[in-house]
Amino acid sequence: MKKVWMLLLVLCFGQLVFSQNEKTTHSHFNKGKSFWGIGISPVYSDMMGSYTDISITKGNTNLGILLAPMYGKFVQQNWMIGVMGIAGVHTDQRSYLTYPITIGPGPSLPNVDTKNIDNSLDIGIAPITRYYLPLNKRNSTAFFLQAALPAVYSKSNNTLRYKYASGAVDEFKYQYDQFSLRGSIGFGLSVQGKFGSFDTHVSNMGWFLSFNKLISKK
Secondary structure (H helix, E strand, C coil): CHHHHHHHHHHHHHHHHHCCCCCCCCCCCCCCCEEEEEEECCCCCCCCCCCCEEEEECCEEEEEEEEEEEEEEEEECCEEEEEEEEEEEEEEEEEEEECCCCCCCCCCCCCEEEEEEEEEEEEEEEEEEEEEEECCCCCCEEEEEEEECCEEEEEEEEEEEEECCCCCEEEEEEEEEEEEECCEEEEEEEEEECCEEEEEEEECCEEEEEEEEECCCC
16 A cells, blocks of 8 residues: 555656647657666565665664666657666565574573574566557647566575573575576556656566656757
8 A cells, every 4th residue: 555655656656747738739758759767666576575764663664776878769659669677676674583492491591682684686677568548639738558588697685693601602604696588568558758758667577767868969
């Protein structure tokens, strides 16, 4: 529910910032137009372990960023072909007490200070295409369909550390990496304005928020 409210607030903000007077007709989707952009993803996806997050509470720290630079060109009216980069890191650190299991009568064992650290790294690139469906004559807002073929290298490691009352420490580490090439289909909403365009899109790559700027031809 928190993510839904965030999305609605962002869309409202984008409409207020980027919309202009009713006489303006935007040409963002015209054949030959090209743009660059940068996006972030604020949620975890099944394709990448990294996402944009800042959350610090007692015993729990989550820090991360997932950036998605993008270049696109309209090869036909409303039809864009481009490429999107993927670069992200994320760390999740949790501290808590572990209660040893005891069976039968006898003295209880002291609690164990436990720290669990998960780190993720994602690097990738994705050929991408979109078809925009303007929602008004001014082309200020458009729905779009999206398809991509992301190639992503992911690396993750986990460290589990136990610190006992005696001062002794046990540490266990686990690491894996993988390369994935998976088709992706999604949809999104784009808001146009004189400063550029704002869009949000959802697919199995995750949920992204992006700002784009048309490339001026000299």
